[in-house]
Amino acid sequence: MKKITIDPITRLEGHGKITIFLNEDGSVANTYLQIPELRGFEKFSEGRIAEDMPQITQRICGVCPEAHHMAATKALDDLFHVEPTSTAKKLRELLYSAFYVTDHTTHFYILAGPDFVMGPDASPAERNILGVIGKVGLELGGAVINTRKQNHWIIQTVGGRPIHPCFGLPGGVSRAINEEERAKIEEIAKGSIEFAKLTLKVFDDVVLKNKTYLDMILSDTFTQKSYNMGLVDKNNKVNFYDGKVRVVGPDGKEFCKYAPREYLEHIAERVEPWTYLKFPYLKKIGWKGFVDGKDSGVYRATPLSRLNAADGMATPLAQQEYERMYSTLGGKPANYTLATHWARLIELLYAAERLLELSRDPEITSPDIRNIPTATPDEGVGIVEAPRGTLTHHYITDEKGVIKKCNLIVGTTNNHAPLFMSIKKAAEDLIKPGVKITEGLLNRIEMAWRPYDPCMSCATHALPGQLPLEVTIYDAQGNEVKKLSQGIS
Amino acid sequence: MKTLVLGLGNPILSDDGVGIQVAHEVANQLNNPQVTVAETSAAGLSLLDSIVGYDKVIIIDAIQTKEGNTGQIYRMGTEDFSLTKHFSSPHQVNLVTALELGKMLNLAMPQEITIFAVEAKDITNFSEKCTPKVEQAIPEVVKMVLQELNE
Known part of the structure; x- marks a missing residue:
């Protein structure tokens, strides 16, 4: 063999x-x-005080520390039975939107862009960010760096520290923002919207107007009909920070919608003898192996899945792009794996628009940023959408708030089974006698x-x-x- | 001359945290307003963001080589990165690429970058402590960084 x-x-x-x-x-x-995979995090966290979890868990990952910080902070709200103030929730979402702008920007230009801008057959020496910038122009290259830099400034200002925020507390956040900071955030948000629009135009020009790429996106080789998972607000619109987890079938019908506390009723994990990776699946459907379709419990949690799992975007420009994407791809849900890159850019635009909305919210500079917890801690679950999928933090503590048990389902883990299936299918279709x-x-x-x-x-x-x-x-x-x-x- | 001492790594991932521990110790022993001591768990483009605007940068990180001895210390210059292309990042822009990108975009790139790397044993188990031989290497690396700063 x-x-x-x-x-x-x-x-x-x-x-x-x-x-x-x-x-x-x-x-x-x-x-x-x-x-x-890194090992022993659950064990590492046992015996620590729960309030440290937003600081500790964000060290798990060098790419999305903000996501862990936020999921952990929300788990603490639940653990200490305290509802954050309205301003605190908005500040958290504001920081999180800025984070999404940086992360999705990086992904497109560094990871996704080279395959399309330089082409899948380009030599690896050219198929990288330098090649991309060389082709799309230095001006756009500068805009990539600048957009990241400015949004990092927001993360640092609101979160108290660059990259690893230290502002999430049970019941709120540690610091309010002032009018001067708010005004600067508003300006950055405006610039980020323009940048997102420009990036969608690059995607249009480079990918969608190239028939070879469009055919590739729509090809069966890169199609997978699995369930779609994503956090939605009360109107079933995409939300990164809060809401319920909605799962929609490959036929576009809602399969379930659950609150963070209910996640164990819906998600189970499969273990295979040939890998130590775990493969989460929908418990009520069951594990039927690495197959797609309605009868298999395999689900995806990606930018495209989030768009598939929702009824739309909560901001106007992103909603227009959402409609345009589905009309181009032939309706909802779209099961084309490579369209995930497009969905990610629509999310980039949404994040920038949401950032602008929040920066203009009359409550955003309010000093009312925390409700002090008074209840005895016991158990808490926090869920956010990390850029790479639904992120769940679950802690059980003693009455002093010392961690007895910790369970995390990180964004990427959700996608282990579909990821494996996508690779397998591509290999089988592309490697022929x-x-x-x-x-x-x-x-x-x-x-x-x-x-x-x-x-x-x-x-x-x-x-x-x-x-x-x-x-x-x-x-x-x-x-x-x-x-x-x-x-x- | 604006100088940055940057500890790179994950402080809760055993030997991966050696760079950050060294940076802490350098900060404790140093009294020079021209030198900034910082730590980061990020790399790639974020690393580029961190070093822009400095004239001289000293980075401390963990390394794993094929036949290295745990605790062994390496001093490397940028010429070594282009040979090894070892500097990786969570977003797969290695340091060489990040530096080239910075030059391409006319950012204020450091003239001099030195890396001190310590051969790591364990970088997959969560722990706030380095393994014993890496722990033992820390004072020596601190000394080397301080010497480098005095040159």
């Missing part, structure tokens, strides 16, 4: 390994995905993975952690046929 390993997957968080075994005739016999296995072909297999933006052991960046993914292909005799290991020296 031949074996192909993709190790490392470039431009991704963490280290992944895809191994593909071929039959005698050169078709794909089997595909395996291995992802190293007689087809020459080129680097461009292996990169297309990686493209099935990139939309999920999986964030593995992303907090680890000790050298030489090249966030690697290696694709290795072995033939029927077990000989290495081809190896793609970009970024590994």
Whole structure:
């Protein structure tokens, strides 16, 4: 049997390994995905005081610390049975919107852009941010850096510290903002909206106007009909910070909608003997293996899933783009994995618009930023949408608020099963008897993975952690046929 | 000359936190208003954001090499990164790429970047402590960073 390993997957968080075994005739016999995970966090958190969790959990991940900070803070509200003040909720959402602007911007220009702007067959030396900037222009490159910088200023100002906020407290936040800060945030939000519109135009020009790419997006190779998960507000509009988790089937019908406290009734985790990854699935449908469709409990939690799971966007420009996307893709839900990149840009626009709305909210500069908890802590669950999927934090404490048990379902974990399935399908469709296995072909297999933006052991960046993914292909005799290991020296 | 000492890593991931521990110790022993000591768990573009505007940057991080001995200390310059391309980031922009991007966009890039890397043993288990041999290397790295600052 031949074996192909993709190790490392470039431009991704963490280290992944895809191994593909071929039959005698050169078709794909089997595909395996291995992802190293950090270990022992639950144990690490036991015996610590719950109030430290927003600080500690954000260290799990070097990419989305703000998401962990926010989920942990919300879990503390629940744990201490305290409702945050209206201004506190708005400040949290404001910071979170700024975070989304930075994160989605980074993803598009660094991770997704190179495949489309430079093309899947471009050499790895060109298929990166430098190539992208070279092609789309220095001015836009400067705008990428500037948008990130300005929104980081918001995170630092509101959150008290760059990158790792220290402002979430049970019942509120630690600091109010003043009028001067508010006015600056408003200006940044306006600029971010323009930047998001510009980025959607780049997507239009580069991807949608290129028939080859549009055909690729709509191809069966990159289609997966699974359930879609996403947080929605009371009008079933996409919300990153708060609401209920809604799950919509591949047919577009609502399957369930649950409050954070109910997550264990709806989500279970599958363990497979060949990997230590866990595969969450919809409990009420059950685990039917790595298959899509209505009878399989596999669900996706990605930007596209969030849009699929909602009835629309809560801001006007993003809503227009939402409608345009679905009309281009032929209706809702869209099950095209590569359209996730488009959905992410619509979310970028929404985040910028929401930032502007919140910056203009009359309550946003109010000093009423905290309700002091008085109840005895016991158990709390907090859910937010992390950029890479629904993020759940669940803590159980003693009466002093010392952690006895901690369970986290992080964004990427939700997508383990669909991610594996997308890679497997792409491999099976692209590697056929007689087809020459080129680097461009292996990169297309990686493209099935990139939309999920999986964030593995992303907090680890000790050298030489090249966030690697290696694709290795072995033939029927077990000989290495081809190896793609970009970024590994 | 504006100088930045930047500890890089994850303070709750065993040896991955060595850079941050060294930075803390340097901050304790140093009294020089020209030098900023900072820590970050971010990398890639965020790393670029952190170093823009400084003339000289000293980065301390953990490293894992094929045949390295735990606790071994390496001093590297930018010429070494282009050979090894080892500086990774959560968003897969390694330091070389980030630096090239900064130059391309005419940002105020540091003239001099030095990296002190410590060979790590464990970077996958959550702990606030480094493993013993890495722990033992910390005072030596601190000394090397302080010497570097005096040059």
